[in-house]
Amino acid sequence: MGTFIQLVIDGLSTGSIYAALALAIVLVNQATGLINFAQGGMAVLSAYIAWALNGLGIPLLLAIVAAVVISFFLGAVIERYLIRRFERGDPDTAVVVTIGLLTLITGFCAWIWTYNNRLFPSLFPLETIQIAGAVVSVRSLGTFIVIVACMLLLQALFLGTKLGLALRAVAINPASAAFSGVNVGRNLMIGWGLAAVLGAVAGVLVAPQLTLTPGMMDSALVYALAACILGGLSSPIGVVVAAWLIGVLENLAAVYVPFIGHDLKIAVPFILIFVVLIVRPQGLFGRKAVVRV
Amino acid sequence: MTLLELADVRAFYGRVQVLEGVSLTVPDGGAVGILGANGAGKTTTLRAISGTVRSTGTIRFDGKDLRGLRPDQVAALGIAHVPEGRGTLGDLTVRENLRVGAYKRKDRKGIASDMDYCLDLFPQLQDRIRSNGSALSGGEQQMLAIARAIMSKPRLLLLDEASLGLAPGTAKSVYQAIGRLRSESGIAMVVVEQNANLAFTLVDSATVLETGRNALTGSSAELKGMDEIRRAYLGG
Amino acid sequence: MAANTDLSHRSPLLERPWVRWAVIGLVIVLMIVLPLMLPEFANQTIARIGVFAVAVLGLNVVMGYTGQVSLGQIFFVGVGAYVTAFGVNADWNILLVFVLACIVPAVIGLVIALAAARLGGLAIAMVTIALPIIGVPLAKRLSDFTGGSQGTSARFSSAPEWTGLYDDQWQLYIVFLIGGITFMLTRNLVRGKYGRAFAIVKGTEAVAGSLGVSPYRFKVLAFTIASLIGGVSGFLYMVVIQYTSPETLHFGHSIELLASMVIGGAGSILGSLLGGIWYVLLPQVTNLIDPNITAMLQGAILLVVLFILPGGLVSLPSLWRRRGRDGGSGRPGGPVGGAMQADAAASVVGTSTVGDALGAPSTQPPPPTTQSPPPPTTQS
Numbered sequence: 001m002g003t004f005i006q007l008v009i010d011g012l013s014t015g016s017i018y019a020a021l022a023l024a025i026v027l028v029n030q031a032t033g034l035i036n037f038a039q040g041g042m043a044v045l046s047a048y049i050a051w052a053l054n055g056l057g058i059p060l061l062l063a064i065v066a067a068v069v070i071s072f073f074l075g076a077v078i079e080r081y082l083i084r085r086f087e088r089g090d091p092d093t094a095v096v097v098t099i100g101l102l103t104l105i106t107g108f109c110a111w112i113w114t115y116n117n118r119l120f121p122s123l124f125p126l127e128t129i130q131i132a133g134a135v136v137s138v139r140s141l142g143t144f145i146v147i148v149a150c151m152l153l154l155q156a157l158f159l160g161t162k163l164g165l166a167l168r169a170v171a172i173n174p175a176s177a178a179f180s181g182v183n184v185g186r187n188l189m190i191g192w193g194l195a196a197v198l199g200a201v202a203g204v205l206v207a208p209q210l211t212l213t214p215g216m217m218d219s220a221l222v223y224a225l226a227a228c229i230l231g232g233l234s235s236p237i238g239v240v241v242a243a244w245l246i247g248v249l250e251n252l253a254a255v256y257v258p259f260i261g262h263d264l265k266i267a268v269p270f271i272l273i274f275v276v277l278i279v280r281p282q283g284l285f286g287r288k289a290v291v292r293v
Numbered sequence: 294m295t296l297l298e299l300a301d302v303r304a305f306y307g308r309v310q311v312l313e314g315v316s317l318t319v320p321d322g323g324a325v326g327i328l329g330a331n332g333a334g335k336t337t338t339l340r341a342i343s344g345t346v347r348s349t350g351t352i353r354f355d356g357k358d359l360r361g362l363r364p365d366q367v368a369a370l371g372i373a374h375v376p377e378g379r380g381t382l383g384d385l386t387v388r389e390n391l392r393v394g395a396y397k398r399k400d401r402k403g404i405a406s407d408m409d410y411c412l413d414l415f416p417q418l419q420d421r422i423r424s425n426g427s428a429l430s431g432g433e434q435q436m437l438a439i440a441r442a443i444m445s446k447p448r449l450l451l452l453d454e455a456s457l458g459l460a461p462g463t464a465k466s467v468y469q470a471i472g473r474l475r476s477e478s479g480i481a482m483v484v485v486e487q488n489a490n491l492a493f494t495l496v497d498s499a500t501v502l503e504t505g506r507n508a509l510t511g512s513s514a515e516l517k518g519m520d521e522i523r524r525a526y527l528g529g
Numbered sequence: 530m531a532a533n534t535d536l537s538h539r540s541p542l543l544e545r546p547w548v549r550w551a552v553i554g555l556v557i558v559l560m561i562v563l564p565l566m567l568p569e570f571a572n573q574t575i576a577r578i579g580v581f582a583v584a585v586l587g588l589n590v591v592m593g594y595t596g597q598v599s600l601g602q603i604f605f606v607g608v609g610a611y612v613t614a615f616g617v618n619a620d621w622n623i624l625l626v627f628v629l630a631c632i633v634p635a636v637i638g639l640v641i642a643l644a645a646a647r648l649g650g651l652a653i654a655m656v657t658i659a660l661p662i663i664g665v666p667l668a669k670r671l672s673d674f675t676g677g678s679q680g681t682s683a684r685f686s687s688a689p690e691w692t693g694l695y696d697d698q699w700q701l702y703i704v705f706l707i708g709g710i711t712f713m714l715t716r717n718l719v720r721g722k723y724g725r726a727f728a729i730v731k732g733t734e735a736v737a738g739s740l741g742v743s744p745y746r747f748k749v750l751a752f753t754i755a756s757l758i759g760g761v762s763g764f765l766y767m768v769v770i771q772y773t774s775p776e777t778l779h780f781g782h783s784i785e786l787l788a789s790m791v792i793g794g795a796g797s798i799l800g801s802l803l804g805g806i807w808y809v810l811l812p813q814v815t816n817l818i819d820p821n822i823t824a825m826l827q828g829a830i831l832l833v834v835l836f837i838l839p840g841g842l843v844s845l846p847s848l849w850r851r852r853g854r855d856g857g858s859g860r861p862g863g864p865v866g867g868a869m870q871a872d873a874a875a876s877v878v879g880t881s882t883v884g885d886a887l888g889a890p891s892t893q894p895p896p897p898t899t900q901s902p903p904p905p906t907t908q909s
Contacts, residue, residue, distance in 0.1 A: 035654070085836070093835070095598050095654055096791060100831035103784055107825025114821055162396070169382050169393045176380035178364035179343065179373065180445060181397035185363075214824075218780060222662050225655040263666040270659050274644055 005134035007251040013140035015247020016147035020202035021217070021224035022231070022239040023151065024195035029233050030171040031191035032079070032087050034094035038102035039199050040217030040224070042078075045105050046071040046200030047207045047216070048113055051120055060121055068200045075196025076189035084188070109214040120207035143205045150201055151240065154194065167191055219266060223247075226269035230276055246272065294321040296481050297342070297449055302350035304334075304341045304505075311337045312348070313505040317483070319449065324475060324482040326492040326499030326513075330525075333502040335485040336377050339451045342483070343367050343374040354449070369397055373442035377453040377485075381434045383427030387418055390426050390437055394444030404444070411440035414470050432463035439471065450482045456491055468494055493517055560705045564698040572697040574809060576769045579704035580762055582805025583711055585790045586798070587758030592787070593795035594719050595751035596731030597653045600783050601641075601660030605634040605756040607778035609763020611668070611675050614773055617683040630764040631757050638756025639749065646748040653752070661780040668775040680774025683767055700769050711761050716798045718754070727751055781824075788831040794843030803842050 021039055028036045036042075050067035054060050082101060086094040124142040128135045158164035169177040170187045178184050203217065210216050223246055230246070231238030249272065250265040260268065297319040304312035312334045319325045327335045340346040342354075344364045352359040359367055368374070382390050391411060395404045412419040415436040421429060429437060435455055442450055455471070456464035468491050474480065475495070486492035492499065493513050500510040501522070509516065516522050564572050588602040609630040616626035645656040668675045675681065688699035718724060730744045730751075767773060789808040794800020815823040834841060 037654075037658075082832070090596075092596055092598050092654075093839070096787070097832065097835050099600075099784060099787060100828050100835060102828070103788060103824055104828030104832060107822065107828050110821050111819075111825050162392075165385075165389060165393060166396060168385060168389075169396075172382045172384050173380055175345065175364070175376065176382055176441075177393065177396075178345075179368055179376065179380065180393050180395075180441065181365050181368040182393070183363070183365050215781075219662060222659055225658060229652060229655055261670075264663070264670060266659075266666070267663050270656070270663065273656070 002132075002134040003255070004252075005132055006136060007255060008248050009131070009134070009136050009144070010140050011248030011251035012244055013143045013247070014206075014251070015244035016144050017202045017206045017220055018223040018227055018247060019240045019243035020147050020150065020198045021220055022227040022243050023154070023236055024198040024202075025224055025228055026233055026236050026239055027191055027195045027198070029228075031167070031188055032083065034083070034087065034091050034098070035225075035228075036101075036195070037095060037098040037221070038105060039195065040221035041102040041105040042071065042075065042196055043199030043203035043220075044212075044214060044217050045074070045109060046196070047120065047203035047212055048109055050200075050204050051118060051207070051212055052113075054121065060123060064123070064204050067204065068197055071196040071200035072193040076193040078196075079189050079192035080185070083192070084185070087188075106214045113212075113214070115214060118212040120204070120212045122208035123205070139208070146205060147201065150198065154198070157194075163190070222266065223269055226273055229273050230269070295319070296321045296323070296355060297483070298351065298353045299338070299342070300351040302338070302341055302348050302352060304337050304346050304348040306346065311346075311505055312341065314350070314507075315341075315500075315502065315505065316507055316510075317500060319481050319483060322479045322481050323498075324484060324496040326489075326496035327483065327485045327502060328487075328489050328492060328499055329502035329508075331487070332504075334505040335502055336453055337505075338502070339374060339376075339453050339483065339485055342451060343372060345374075368445065368447075371446075371448040372451065373445050373447035373449070374451040375438045375442045375453060375455065377457065379434045379438040381426040381429070381437060383425060385426055387422045387424060387426065387429070387437060390441050391444050394441035395446075397445060403446070407444055407446065411443055414443075414474060415440055431458050432460070432467065435459060435463075435467055436470070439467070439474075443474065448481060450480050452482060452484045452486075454485055454487065456486065456488050464488070464491060471495060489522070560709070564701040564705075569695065569697045572701045573769070574813075576697070576701045576704045576765075578805045578809045579701075579708040580765045580769055580805075581786070581789070581808040582802045583708050583765060584759060584762035584786055585793060585804035585808065586712060586715055586801035587755040587762060588786055588790050589795060589797070589801050589804075590715065590719070590727075590758065591748075591751045591755035593790060593797065593800070594724060594731065595727040595748060597646075597748055597752065598787075599657045599752070599755065600654060600780075600787065601657030602755065602759055602786050603780075603782040604657075604660035604664045604778055605638060605759025606763045606766060607661075607664060607668070607773065608634040608637060609760030610766045610773040610777055611681070611763070612760070613764045613767040614676075614681040614683040615674055617685045617767070618681065623685065627764055631760045634760035634763065635753050635757035638759075639753045642749040642752035646745050646752070653748070658780075658783075661778050661783050664778040665775045665780075668778060675775075678775060680772060680776075682772040684771055686768040686771065703768050704765050707761065707765060711758060712798060712801075715754075715758065719798070723747075723750070785827065788827050790841075791831060792834050792841055794841030797841065797843045800841050800843035807842075 021043065024039050025036060028034070028039070046067050049070055050060075050063045053063035053066055058066070078101070083094065083097065086097050122139060124139040127138050129138060129141075130136070156164075158168060166177065166182045166187050167190065169180070169182060170184050170191070174184045177187075202220070206220065207216065224243065227239045227243035227246055231240070231242035233239075246269045250268040253260045253268050254262045254265040295318055297317070299315060299317040301314045301316060302312055303310060303314055315334065315338050317325060317327070317338070327338055329335050337346055341348040342352060342359065344359065344362050344367045348360060354367075354370055354372060357370065359370075362370075364374075382393060385393065388408075391408055392404075395407070398404055412422070417433050418436055418440060421433060426434065426437060439450075439452070439455070452471070455467055459467065471482075472495055475482065482495070484492055484496055489499075493516075496513055498510070498512045499516055501508045501516070509519070509522070511519075563575075567575075584602060584606050587605070588599060591597050591599050612633045613626055613630045616629055617623070641656065641660075642653075645653045669678045672678075686696070686700050686703065688694040688696050692699060694702075719727065726742045726747045729740055729742045730747045763773075766777070785808060786804075789804035790801070791804075792807050793802070793804025811827060812823050815826055838844060840847075
């Protein structure tokens with residue numbers, strides 16, 4: 001039983017990382033209509049920036065905060081100068097652009113910091129505590145709590161503030177928002193900036209465990225995309241729940257299903273997807289997209 | 294006092310020219326109709342004003358040149374565009390839709406009292422205040438679109454095909470509400486309509502567009518009396 | 530239209546039949562003579578270019594011609610290679626091995642496409658990204674078939690005695706033969722009615738149904754063919770490189786293949802060849818400078834191509850010609866996806882696009898994916 005709880009909590013922790021990335025993808029998709037395959041890569045860059053700042057002597061927490069803020073502006077700038085041009089066109093072309101961006105960012109990190117694994121200091125002490133007879137790492141718990149806090153903050157922003165209202169309006173119907181005086185371009189930049197912030201938080205939280213390397217978030221991206229398929233791109237709650245589900249299930253499968261083991265647990269989300277989507281093509285929570293011709 | 298002036302406006306979608314020299318004047322507090330068949334360029338004219346479409350020629354609002362401004366900048370000047378298709382923010386509630394309309398305003402009391410006014414003008418919206426925009430009927434969405442425009446406290450309202458897709462009774466009551474709005478607030482209007490009968494209940498003058506050009510312009514009284522208009526647009 | 534970029538690239542000179550036959554004849558002569566004259570390293574490089582040109586060709590079928598983003602092409606190449614290695618080491622008839630190397634990836638591709646194509650949108654992209662990522666640990670795990678992390682080698686492509694050729698020459702001939710046939714068959718496919726159906730799915734999926742084209746069916750077909758061609762590439766991979774390992778399937782290679790396809794020219798037979806050249810030669814060049822910059826350069830150039838030359842390198846000549854005609858404002862079609870302009874779509878269905886809200890473009894040319902202006906009758 002102790003193992004089970006441990007696996008569940010660890011699963012919720014890694015699931016939260018996927019959830020943060022998935023939320024970022026959903027945010028960008030709702031605002032600009034495309035899937036950003038570079039979302040994980042941007043998160044890695046954020047982690048490197050935090051690591052570099054920390055290496056210069058800046059205390060870890062401050063370095064992380066600075067990296068997060070820088071990521072916001074990076075996300076905004078990328079939207080304005082790289083992606084904006086492709087928002088009016090076909091989403092498949094936009095995806096290829098984001099793949100180019102992913103390659104560029106990963107390559108940039110490799111050029112500056114090489115492919116060697118770097119040790120990223122942990123925000124949380126490497127201790128464990130006892131919960132209901134299970135040994136749970138503080139880091140897992142901390143990761144989960146921090147990301148949930150971020151999600152709640154984001155939710156508060158979207159539902160409670162004027163900016164949030166504008167962001168939602170732009171995502172639903174940019175022309176109407178513009179007719180009401182909302183500066184659509186600026187809000188798109190903010191949307192991308194917020195997505196980058198989510199990614200940055202995920203990146204710095206998972207880096208101590210995975211060690212920092214340019215391809216660090218490649219797998220996380222795959223999980224996040226799986227969560228998006230399962231949860232439905234139109235449902236932020238759906239993808240978060242799906243991400244947690246994926247995190248927990250893969251951990252359980254790795255231990256309790258010997259064939260899968262630790263190396264093949266990445267297959268778990270896709271088995272899930274095949275099963276769910278045969279029954280409900282729009283995902284667990286999403287709405288059926290009605291295309292009016 | 295001319296509020297809006299269009300002179301020899303040509304508009305383009307990419308490289309295709311849709312307006313070939315349209316002119317229009319709207320006096321302060323006046324209501325001007327744009328009539329014509331499908332494809333004549335009525336909607337495009339409104340889009341040229343609100344900046345959604347590329348155009349050349351003169352477009353002046355209160356003396357200010359509108360060309361080159363983004364749609365949100367045009368809106369900030371006091372022009373509210375109620376688009377064809379209504380532009381309902383489906384996933385937001387009716388109340389949130391109205392709040393978006395008031396986005397540029399900072400006077401809380403004014404916003405609250407304007408919201409009350411809108412709900413008085415369109416009582417059906419009061420009943421649906423907490424429903425999502427997408428759950429509303431066509432007529433209710435049209436009312437919501439107009440209310441959203443009113444919330445920005447505009448000096449000029451651009452109405453695009455307000456009767457489109459509505460049952461005759463609903464269309465009539467929408468136009469009655471707009472008429473009430475006009476008489477109570479003095480907002481100027483440009484009304485694009487295929488249903489000329491309805492338009493003439495509201496506007497003082499109108500211009501008829503044909504293939505991107507002004508074909509006929511005159512006061513409502515003059516136009517209603519013309520045989521061509523009667524035959525083409527008023528059903529005999 | 531985008532699928533006919535080849536046609537638009539042919540200058541009037543090439544339209545004349547005798548010129549075409551002369552060029553084909555010249556190419557055939559070169560293919561026979563060059564391997565005999567060139568040094569071993571050159572032959573090996575050309576052979577590797579052939580291998581990956583076929584891989585890019587496969588990707589083009591599903592992505593360039595049919596508009597479905599696929600990030601899993603290298604997985605099918607890897608499957609083809611592993612099947613080949615297994616069959617050769619089990620002493621099966623080489624013809625049987627070849628057929629299996631084509632069919633096994635095709636069947637896997639078919640199964641995946643049947644499920645993913647139902648989802649529409651970018652689901653194929655999101656699902657295919659999993660293929661190489663799951664493929665690598667799977668290859669390590671199934672070590673009975675695959676030799677695990679060590680990989681397997683299979684030497685079966687040494688030149689037979691009666692030919693009197695060196696190994697590298699023999700291998701290059703095999704690549705020319707099989708690769709050439711694959712290219713020709715694919716060329717015929719995309720120029721025929723299937724190609725037209727693919728183009729319809731790519732450009733106007735929403736209305737494809739009313740044109741009697743089932744998007745689902747043709748997406749599945751395109752993906753299966755792409756997987757099959759990937760298998761052919763895998764077979765040739767074993768012929769030339771004679772060794773495969775989980776590293777062959779690595780996710781990074783899938784992205785490199787995609788980038789090569791776009792840079793070479795999406796939706797173009799010749800572009801696939803250019804893509805193969807790019808895939809092989811770029812790392813060789815950058816490794817001389819600094820191996821760590823390969824990825825960054827690849828990404829940067831991909832972005833540059835998408836911004837200013839979306840049709841890829843193969844569209845350079847036609848861009849040059851078009852520049853003369855209408856002052857440089859013409860633009861070839863995008864690497865993937867439809868020719869339907871966003872604004873036109875907006876006015877037809879009454880939804881709004883970001884384009885509306887950002888305001889009318891004043892001097893900016895239309896975005897790369899668009900070609901035809903909207904019909905004016907949609908305005909009222």
